[in-house]
Amino acid sequence: MSTIHQSWYEAGARERVAVLVDRGSFAEFIGPERREISPHLAVFDLPAQFDDGIVVGAAMIDGKPVLVAAQEGRFMGGAFGEVHGAKLTGLLRAAKAMKRDVVIAFDTGGVRLQEANAGELAIAEIMRAVVEARIVGVRVVGLIGGRAGCYGGGGLIAGCCSTLIVSEQGRISVSGPEVIETNKGVEEFDSRDRAFVWRTMGGKHRMLIGGADVFVGDDTAAFRQAAMAALARPASLDATVLAAEQARLARRIARFGDAPDATDIWSGLGVDDPTAVPAMPADRFAALAAAHRENADDAR
């Protein structure tokens, strides 16, 4: 066994798939050799990529058959265009038809603006496909810890998954920092204050408030281990789960709706020294989170 640490954050989509699945088990659908490129980027004189920035296929994880998708955050910020989105939609429809669990490695800024309307619809179609797959009992596990984070419509898709695994780098939000600052001013959101951005949207905060389920270090092997565990957890989506989520999210507003900063929320959760959280190593943070976090079990 190799013990060399490999950063999930630094890895590309294909490297992530390679470490996530059992060796040699991956079969890609509509791979780059098919050259199914975006039909729209040429209008903007932008280069296309042969896989349109997403890898989808079938594989085994710990001997269990799964469907896998990984976004390439280094191409167009991992954004959802027509082809990119349709590959994930098709994979999720297959998951429903085959009752096969899905693992999605998110790395996205949201909708690809050069094909904004197609991307927006793709997000809606993916969310529908996630929900329909989950209703028949399929697990949809999201992994978030890439360069682009998980923003815009990507954040909404993540919110439909049965389990979310995050690292500290796994920022989840709808509007990005720059978009809020542009629209509402620097007083509302200072996108250049990186510490503020990370404690407001980063993986540690999401883990503590119940916006994510499992926290791992920035390590590809840790993501694989966490995915294996998530694929063994029970998962369902029905009226009972959504009623529990309703109660969970309403309680969050009641408890923390007036909190001015993430550190106030962490303090309210019982964390003794919230200022120590951002610099805390992953294993120590995971232990702290286990003791104090809101969890979303059977309520997502």
Added chain:
Amino acid sequence: MTPADILDSLFPAGHTVTAEGNLSFGTGSMSQTRSVHVIGAGGGGAIGIDEAIRLADHVLELTKDDHARPILLLIDTSSQKMSRRDELLGLSEYLAHLAKSLLLAEANGHRTIALLHGGSAAGAFIATALACGTLVALPGAHPEVMDLPSMARVTKLPIEVLQEKAKATPVFAPGLENLAQTGAIAETCDPALPLVDQLSALLARHHAGYDRAALGQQRGGRPKARMIADTVLKLAQARG
């Protein structure tokens, strides 16, 4: 048409829709024997965590109603609320929760129909109108993913260039006609005719949740989405 005109034209037999800020709730009677649930998100307001949790709560309550009556959403919003507080508390979860509530209602047998009569943008559009099984619009509705000036900033292209490119493709520019070509809008209603008849026709028509990619292909706005999704589905099933 004003929101009051729309309700009158939809429900000649009366309605109980009452406002709660920019949101509204109630039932509308299409005839003496036929009614639908009505949910409004109006006033051009943004959808933040407070709006999303209120709307989802109502949808989940309706889902307990085993008559499976249709749910009609009347939409005139801006985008998701852009604020530090809403993002801090996890807006993505709240919008996803609202969308899941609508999708589960549909899976449980409620027809979900959105009538877009004003604006709607970005995450608010996804979590409301696009989470319904059927989306129709009135002329003058103005859906968008992002306005052209903001798009110009993000794409680093002059707005004149974007306006010129928008003439060549419906795929990125805001507006009802562009969204319709990509398949988002099933049809545009005729405000000169009673909306109740148009709603009846929609409810009578067979509906499959996957219609939008086919419409986008027919109308030319999304040439590849349907083929790509179908191909991945077939390849996955063939591999077993």
